[in-house]
Amino acid sequence: MKIKRTTLILMLTAVALGGFVYFHEIRGKQEQAEIQEQQKQVFDFESEQIQTITIKQESETLTLKIDQEAEEKTWNITAPVEKKADLQTVEFLLAELTNLKSDRSITTSASQLSEYGLEKPEITVEIKLKEGKTSRLFLGQPDFDGNFIYSQLEPEGEPPEEVSVLLLSVNFKNVLTKPVSEWEKQEKTEESSGEAEESSDKKDELETEKSSSSPEVSPSPDDNYLLTE
Secondary structure, rough: OOOOHHHHHHHHHHHHHHHHHOOOOOOOOHHHHHHHHHHEEEEOOOOHEEEEEEEEEEOEEEEEEOOOOOOOOOOOEEOOOOEOOOOOHHHHHHHHHHHOOOOOEEEEEEHHHHHHOOOOEEEEEEEEEEEOOOEEEEEEOOOOOOOEEEEEEEOOOOOOOOOEEEEEEEHHHHHHHHOOOEEEEOOOOOHHHHHHHHHHHHHHHHHHHHHHHHOOOOOHHHHHHHHOO
């Protein structure tokens, strides 16, 4: 069966048109979506690169630093106190930072940053990486609804005339503003350990006294009757 030349041309044209639609429409939209998703990502580094995190507030400054000499993964608090940090709490913060996304952004002039509370930020997050790079994120005031916080990444080089103000979830601010005591590793003290041992000893003594004070059961007349039978 021979296919007419006109039909063959139409078939080839349809295939070519289908390929064009796929690559320029469907695939193009997928790539645009991927680019937009990347644009929402605030930081472009992995948690393994982070060496030091400093959270500066008006009331205090918290500094967390990874211990390079420890055999196991260990983070320390170096300010405002010097203590071991709770690993789970720090790892939660690391996940928050590396997965932090902006809901949307606003382009404004640098002279208008005060309108977003960013001229004098409430919180500054400073992150130092292995390769020596330092990133800073400034957090200002909440938006009208109180669901988002205005923020700004410190620009590299000379301050631009126009800046991008990011809207971050207010939950991120809640993670940063924990009291220092919640960042500290809770270690069992010798006193509490001694109290636990003392409590255990008392329990053993009570069990011993209870068993020794239990009356012996005398055989009943019925038992004697059964034995004589």
